[in-house]
Amino acid sequence: MRRAGTAELKNNLSRYLSYVRAGGEVVVLDRDTPVARLLPFVPADHEQPGGEAGKDDSRGDERMAELERRGVITRGESANVREWLKSHHPVKLPRGSGSVVDAIIEMRDEERR
Known part of the structure; x- marks a missing residue:
């Protein structure tokens, strides 16, 4: 296992990635404090090489079912x-009005006062 500060890692990223590809592990330090670990990627059974998920999304389905059982969501x-x-059409904002994001930020600011 190797250790590297953020500046060292940034300046030599290709070298560290080669080390990880070969099975090594790198602990990333920020001011001598471990903050992350780089490990070789191991795809799950249902994932395609390259990190893209396959068409089988059974873990997502299981997660949704669990959330539904707990009453967190209703599908x-x-x-x-x-x-x-069909019965609910998008709201049209008048020209010159702020964005929806601006409105949400404004509402949050009002709640914090």
Whole structure:
């Protein structure tokens, strides 16, 4: 295992990546404090080489089912979603009005006062 500060890692990234590709491990230090670890990538069974997920998204489905069981989410039925989208049209903002992001930031600022 090697250790490298952020400046050292930045200046010699290719060298460190070659070391990791060969099976090594690098601990990244920020002011002598470990903040990250570089390890060789090991794809999951359902992932394609190159890091792209395959078409099987069973872990995502399992996660959604778990969230639904816990009551964190409620999944809508696609027919209901289509009906809702047909009956609810996007809001048109008047010209010159701020963006939605600006409005959200303003609302958050008001809540903090």
